[in-house]
Amino acid sequence: MFILMIRTIILYILLIIVMRVMGKRQIGELQPFELGITIIISDLASLPMQDTRIPIIHGIIPIITLLFIEIIISILQLKIQPARLIISGKPSILINNGKVDVEVMRSQRLNMNDLLEEVRLKGYYNLQDIEFAILETSGQLSIIPKTELSNATKQDLNVKCKQDTIPVTLILDGVVNHKNLDIINRDEKWLMTTLRSKNINSYKDVFIALVDSKGKFYTQLYQ
Numbered sequence: 001m002f003i004l005m006i007r008t009i010i011l012y013i014l015l016i017i018v019m020r021v022m023g024k025r026q027i028g029e030l031q032p033f034e035l036g037i038t039i040i041i042s043d044l045a046s047l048p049m050q051d052t053r054i055p056i057i058h059g060i061i062p063i064i065t066l067l068f069i070e071i072i073i074s075i076l077q078l079k080i081q082p083a084r085l086i087i088s089g090k091p092s093i094l095i096n097n098g099k100v101d102v103e104v105m106r107s108q109r110l111n112m113n114d115l116l117e118e119v120r121l122k123g124y125y126n127l128q129d130i131e132f133a134i135l136e137t138s139g140q141l142s143i144i145p146k147t148e149l150s151n152a153t154k155q156d157l158n159v160k161c162k163q164d165t166i167p168v169t170l171i172l173d174g175v176v177n178h179k180n181l182d183i184i185n186r187d188e189k190w191l192m193t194t195l196r197s198k199n200i201n202s203y204k205d206v207f208i209a210l211v212d213s214k215g216k217f218y219t220q221l222y223q
Helices: 002-022 032-050 057-079 081-088 102-107 112-121 178-183 188-196
Strands: 092-096 130-135 141-145 168-172 206-211 217-221
Touching (some): 002 032, 032 057, 032 081, 112 130, 112 141, 168 178, 178 188, 188 206
Antiparallel strands (some): 092 130, 168 206
C-alpha cells in the first residue's frame, strides 16, 4: 500500500510538471495534437498507478518522450509556417460578409443547428447580426458582429461607421505572407515602405505585422 502511494505521488508530480511545461491552456483551447498528447499522457500515468507489477520507469519514460514531442511540434509551428498549417490547420470562415458559407460548413461537417447553438452561446440570437463567424483551429467560434449592432450601438446614435473586417496577418515570425498581401491588394514594396515609416528596416526584426479590423497597420518587434 505504501509503495502504491509513493508511485502515485511521483507520477502526479511528474504530470503537474509536464502540464506546466506544455503551457496554460484550457481543454477547449487545445490544438488537436495537444489534446491527443494530453489524453495519452494521462493514460500512461494511470497504468503504473493501478498495476504495481509495471515498473514506474515504464510510465515515466513514455511521458517524458511525449513531452519532448510536444515541445518539438510547438517549436516547428512557431518557426515554420507551412508546418503550422499542416499540424493545426487554418481557421474556417463559416459566416462571411453576413452570409453563411454552405461549402465551408459541409467541409467542416457542421450543420445549421450546430452553428446556431454556438452563436447563441456567444450571446447572439440572430444570424443577421453577424458579419463574420470564424471556426478557429482549436474548435472555438469567434464572432465579429455587424459594426452598427455592436455594443455602444452606433446605429441608435445615428453615427456613420465603416464595417469592421477580418484582421489580416502580413508578417509572422519575420516571414512575409504574400497571399495575405494579395488579399488586401498590396505588394511587398508597400509593406516595406510602411515598415520604414516606422523605422523598421528588415522583415526579420518583426514578430508580427497585420492590418487590423479597422484597417490600421499594427506591428510588434521581437523583444
